[in-house]
Amino acid sequence: MWDPAQSVSQPHPQRWAILAAVMGITLLGPVDSSVVNVALPTIASVFRADLGSAAWISIIYLLILGSSILTYGRLGDIYGFRRIFLTGVSIFTLASLLCSLSFNLWFLIGFRALQALGAGMFMSVGPAIITQLFPSQERGKALGFNATAVALGLALGPPLGGSYYNRWAGGPFFG
Numbered sequence: 562m563w564d565p566a567q568s569v570s571q572p573h574p575q576r577w578a579i580l581a582a583v584m585g586i587t588l589l590g591p592v593d594s595s596v597v598n599v600a601l602p603t604i605a606s607v608f609r610a611d612l613g614s615a616a617w618i619s620i621i622y623l624l625i626l627g628s629s630i631l632t633y634g635r636l637g638d639i640y641g642f643r644r645i646f647l648t649g650v651s652i653f654t655l656a657s658l659l660c661s662l663s664f665n666l667w668f669l670i671g672f673r674a675l676q677a678l679g680a681g682m683f684m685s686v687g688p689a690i691i692t693q694l695f696p697s698q699e700r701g702k703a704l705g706f707n708a709t710a711v712a713l714g715l716a717l718g719p720p721l722g723g724s725y726y727n728r729w730a731g732g733p734f735f736g
Contacts, residue, residue: 595714614666642689649682
């Protein structure tokens with residue numbers, strides 16, 4: 562079994578595969594935070610709500626995500642980063658399914674809050690997992706790759722949400 566205390570002398574043999582997995586999951590948090598922004602008018606229309614109320618779909622996610630990261634980092638210190646990471650992935654996945662089944666705006670907002678709780682878990686402990694796995698001479702590169710996944714997720718969200726919007730609204734790309 563691999564001992565993190567010996568990571569300086571002998572790096573984890575599967576560290577790059579684990580980094581790829583952490584990056585793939587980490588990508589989902591920022592995508593999910595930005596994907597709904599351009600689709601809000603369509604979502605408001607589908608739920609017959611005003612745009613101000615629909616904006617809470619985005620606001621609640623960012624509010625919960627931002628306010629929970631420090632807490633989850635500390636819980637990772639106490640209970641283990643892997644446990645918090647996998648719990649976050651499970652909560653995020655379940656909440657994503659529930660979001661797709663929402664029958665009114667307020668359920669969607671509530672499920673987005675739950676989704677953000679899960680995202681906060683995996684986004685807060687992902688860098689800690691990477692820090693544990695990589696020796697100091699590779700750590701900066703690995704953390705840079707993870708930061709790139711976050712930036713890529715933020716960049717991919719609006720085009721993905723825009724394609725959703727255009728498909729539902731009969732826009733020029735999917736009409």
